[in-house]
Amino acid sequence: MDFDFDSTTEEHRQRLQSFMAEHVYPAEPVLAEQTRDKANPWQVPPVITELRAEARKRGLWNFFLPGELGAGLTNLQYAPLAEITGRSPQLAPAAINCAAPDTGNMEVLAEFGNEQQKQQWLRPLLDGEIRSAFAMTEPEVASSDATNIATRIQRDGDDYVINGRKWFITGAMNPNCRVLIVMGKTDPDAPPHRQQSMILVPRETPGVHIRRGMNVFGFDDGDHGGHAEIVFDNARVPAENLIDEEGSGFAIAQARLGPGRIHHCMRLIGMAERAIELMCERAVSRVAFGKPLAEQGVIREWIAESRVRVEQLRLLVLKTAWLMDKVGNRGAHTEIQAIKIATPASVEWIIDKAIQTHGAAGVSQDFLLAGLWASARMLRLADGPDEVHKRSMARRELKRYQS
């Protein structure tokens, strides 16, 4: 259980921090400017394209992906890098091609895709030439229980035909998004965990209707392609677009979730650090009732409590990363659940306090905080609500007491 940064990690950290300082933080007000116009919310802000070019030039790229296809880092090596990108979550993850949902999709293709699929979709994703989306959540069912998924994927000759309704499909309206990985049922009569399959659906396929962008507390997240509601109405794709084999969808989804959850948590740590920074800066500079906020006992309490919480969260995330490296994602299941339970809720609390320290400014577009908050809040729901994880975790804890 050694969490020290090795020399590779340390070197990446320093290069990434330079990139943040020289390019990413200065780009934040530019992004705000470029996204002000709501008439065309789904266009990619030029500043993101520029950052991606710069990052790639610097070799800050694909850190998330282990093995030869990616940067070859372990989870433990990637964790502090992902944390840094979380400090500017609208820009930094996308800049270094480490943004969801592409990351998860690339992992799926790298692990379960065949050569043809890798050539056609993984390669351009790794090169940052295209973006992608992952279509799992459905409005009609509690999608935290993946066996509820109702979208049908039916074999018809050499094709599969897809029918169903999905929503909160992040990134789907990004003009560069070219492909969706769709989860659906190929065999409703199979055992519950063998009914689902995943399939690659080019976004421009006839029958794929992108209906609208879903909001998250008023935010449309248009700079990243939003969160789409999509109707699949007899969308037809060649049978070779199926990933792995029929019935493996549930297993692929499980495999995809582990890294996805820890990446979110790593970035949340960075978001919390940024919020603490903003809170402290505000506290020392803002005067009310004759003294800086920093001298108010209640605000000091928030700062200390925030620091104590974030230290705990980081260690738990590092331990989980270390364990995933050691025993694999499945072996670290409990730990992954633990960070998924602990991190979004604690970070939400920290950001809330940073907002309160800022007064009305804190809820506005002039500070990152409202956006950070909405992201943290959303992650108490995304990839399964807290309650589902707690229920499952308790069941495992209780198991050894049940004879």
Place this chain on the structure above:
Amino acid sequence: MDFDFDSTTEEHRQRLQSFMAEHVYPAEPVLAEQTRDKANPWQVPPVITELRAEARKRGLWNFFLPGELGAGLTNLQYAPLAEITGRSPQLAPAAINCAAPDTGNMEVLAEFGNEQQKQQWLRPLLDGEIRSAFAMTEPEVASSDATNIATRIQRDGDDYVINGRKWFITGAMNPNCRVLIVMGKTDPDAPPHRQQSMILVPRETPGVHIRRGMNVFGFDDGDHGGHAEIVFDNARVPAENLIDEEGSGFAIAQARLGPGRIHHCMRLIGMAERAIELMCERAVSRVAFGKPLAEQGVIREWIAESRVRVEQLRLLVLKTAWLMDKVGNRGAHTEIQAIKIATPASVEWIIDKAIQTHGAAGVSQDFLLAGLWASARMLRLADGPDEVHKRSMARRELKRYQS
């Protein structure tokens, strides 16, 4: 301390509930439709105009204003009516001409305005012909301490000349908004609570520059005219636009705040009730892991806790209303602070749980919840952050122990 509804209140409640059922709730999806287009966010959605016409026709109008100019209700009589409007806060308060900031402005004009001011501004506000805004909060100073206000109002011959920067000026971008009540300093050398004055500034006055709308989380609240940042650059108005007299601004602000705070709290109760309703409806209709959410112990815990909290809040608000009627706003100062401390935070908690019960749907535009939440969260800051009220309240509690 008798909180029973008298026959007047009961009759108004029934008529208002009919109006809600017949017109307001059905208008909610219409409003969503009419505000979907972001190209012109500040236009007044036609459905609001229609509701106002219908409400006025039914005599559901100006309930907030005591005395002959308004509906003549006491605070205790108004409280359950305001609660009902809180159930649909984007539509109902505006529909019956009981929406902030007009209500506070009308109170100011009714109490402190001269005949000419009443004729010119109060009359059309009472008749719903125009809307208005209240320009107090400034970005550069902690405005919860009103003595910090830095905007200058300087006498120049027969005019006053205004310079300064305001923000979060609710409703200022509503095309019907015709006048701003501006708080600023007429005499920076006077004693701290006699430096400020309030003055009426027609919105179209040269030198009044509406710069942009501030967001609350991702919401622009465009349907009500948003929350403007306004620069006053040598804006010049006739001296007779001054309200009351020079130096009375702080006192007027205090007088305005009491009713404003309780109206917010009354509506928050209604918002909480609506959230509980949505939470229960979702819980009985949504199935996860083989049974309705309503059978999950954690969700039951939320529902019970929500019910217990809202019952307490309502009684505290009713008591405060009763006390204001009996001893005046100043005499009820402690109670007004108590409801301002208790209500937004508790209601925010309730709405958060209703959101969690809805999954991703809860944060989206498909349910009222995200908007309700943002309103409740904002009210932990608006009219003074919780911490300022707690500090002041504790000081009063401690006073009798200090010899």
Place this chain on the structure above:
Amino acid sequence: MDFDFDSTTEEHRQRLQSFMAEHVYPAEPVLAEQTRDKANPWQVPPVITELRAEARKRGLWNFFLPGELGAGLTNLQYAPLAEITGRSPQLAPAAINCAAPDTGNMEVLAEFGNEQQKQQWLRPLLDGEIRSAFAMTEPEVASSDATNIATRIQRDGDDYVINGRKWFITGAMNPNCRVLIVMGKTDPDAPPHRQQSMILVPRETPGVHIRRGMNVFGFDDGDHGGHAEIVFDNARVPAENLIDEEGSGFAIAQARLGPGRIHHCMRLIGMAERAIELMCERAVSRVAFGKPLAEQGVIREWIAESRVRVEQLRLLVLKTAWLMDKVGNRGAHTEIQAIKIATPASVEWIIDKAIQTHGAAGVSQDFLLAGLWASARMLRLADGPDEVHKRSMARRELKRYQS
């Protein structure tokens, strides 16, 4: 919903407050002195006997009991009096013969007892000549579900024979305790709510074995007769000791619980007020890091939050009392549950903050606070744990959404 104190209440309040000031508060250190000796923990401290004599002389007696047998007060009239006694909970309720479990037992006898039972047990209880206990909770079963009660009460000729084990039987070791009301099963084959009966068992009955006193966070509460574990081993009493009729035990228990719960909550309000008083006194008198604790922001936050909570609790309790008077205990079932959920938890929070303000002194025997805390904590369990009440309350709330 009129909560004002009428003239009867106001007069009783003033007389009770005088009694508190002149006799009860001065008796607190005397009680501490008299209970210091642990060799004989169950003896009645003389100061309690003296207070009872004085109270009775002053006509401060049996306020809890409505109707001709008691003081004839309504619940709403009794509430503020019970609150006052809660300020010194070891002394005041017992002093005026309004202490549990005697109060509940007297209610049961007044409502369900026959003339003979009233003569033999109710009369001396009303006169304060004897004390009593109520034997319901059992160690082996979750007694919050009364149908679990396993103690057997079997008819044998002209007698009933009792076998079973009870614990946390408050007051049973008080030397003046002469009779136990025992809940048990007379007919295990009847429908679930008709299996139980209640029966009067003189404490000195052969086969009644008082085994030990149960502790509550280290406290033995010996001054009131502790909380006994009792084994009934073929304890035999005449058949006429049965209260009401066979099978009515569950119904009597329900009838007994309503008033019992509200009395606890009324007193908890007084306990909270006492804790706030102690917290404020400490805050103004204790200096740390160069200034009184009263100037620390965090402690001000606690004081304000405590005040806001207790105001809400009191109103909810008063409303419940008023409702019980108006529609009866059964009609006020939801409200009684609400106060049972809200009051102990909130008051526990308040007392915890008062303790923290006191430092180590707060947990010691030198202040009332540790004892107050243990009482409040116990009441999150006694008469049913919070979770059982929340579950039941949510079920009722959800019912109208279930078609």
Place this chain on the structure above:
Amino acid sequence: MDFDFDSTTEEHRQRLQSFMAEHVYPAEPVLAEQTRDKANPWQVPPVITELRAEARKRGLWNFFLPGELGAGLTNLQYAPLAEITGRSPQLAPAAINCAAPDTGNMEVLAEFGNEQQKQQWLRPLLDGEIRSAFAMTEPEVASSDATNIATRIQRDGDDYVINGRKWFITGAMNPNCRVLIVMGKTDPDAPPHRQQSMILVPRETPGVHIRRGMNVFGFDDGDHGGHAEIVFDNARVPAENLIDEEGSGFAIAQARLGPGRIHHCMRLIGMAERAIELMCERAVSRVAFGKPLAEQGVIREWIAESRVRVEQLRLLVLKTAWLMDKVGNRGAHTEIQAIKIATPASVEWIIDKAIQTHGAAGVSQDFLLAGLWASARMLRLADGPDEVHKRSMARRELKRYQS
């Protein structure tokens, strides 16, 4: 930052766990039996003496003390051992001679004592022949600010004469307690942190009056010698009893506190684990409303949340231990504060939930839980209340934002 157990640690853990299983857990009911008699609460229960003999025989001894005098373990090596002893905190720490306040006193003597002092006091403490106490806290002043300490230590010829009042002096009534380390002022005119000194005072010194045992909630902790109030009335000891030099008392106190705090936190982790174990055992075995508590969603939520919290706490404690080993106690000051803030409060929460799961049994003497809770609650005050640590920690966090 490598937290893995090395082979030394692992071997000690296994031997310690065997000792716990074979001797300590079986001794818990024996201890309860031996301490039942309150007539002589300060006698040492024979079972403790027996356990100490057995532990010493097994070489499970003085693990806390680094260097040649002790077991020579690092903080990181000791942490998991201390955690194990926390599972039975009344017995295990004392059994292996790792119980406060002896541990801190031995550290002080080992680091600051001269040869004579080591010979006379440290040797028999290390050998477990005597016990000791540490007399710092005073009733009259906020002792979390050590400069407040008012007890006087005055030079008089070859002696020092001590006058003052102390309380909560843990262990002082243990018949084996032979010496007190007393903190007091030798020079009230020196700079604030040079006024204090520490001095060794044999307990039987004339003028040392042990007045009474202070309670913690209702517990007297008599099995360990309680928490004494002690009056020093011209208690006279030879000048050579002074530790280190005049004026070094504050520095010694600081040096003593770091290890003391982390030892408490290590044991608190073990207490939390024991509470979770008890909670789970109860949950699977207790049936209410037709199913085991383990199937109630709310209880599952508690279990999962407890697990998530304890994992975070343990990592933070391990990191702090590792850092103390690496950079010394002073360099780990922030981390020590962080664990002192986080651990007692979180563990108190966990134990509270375990209690609630047990119903009335949870607050009683039949389970460890009430005692565990009181210990955790006390540690939110002992060695400085949470609020003092938070205030100090925030100041340090804010410092780098203040130009």
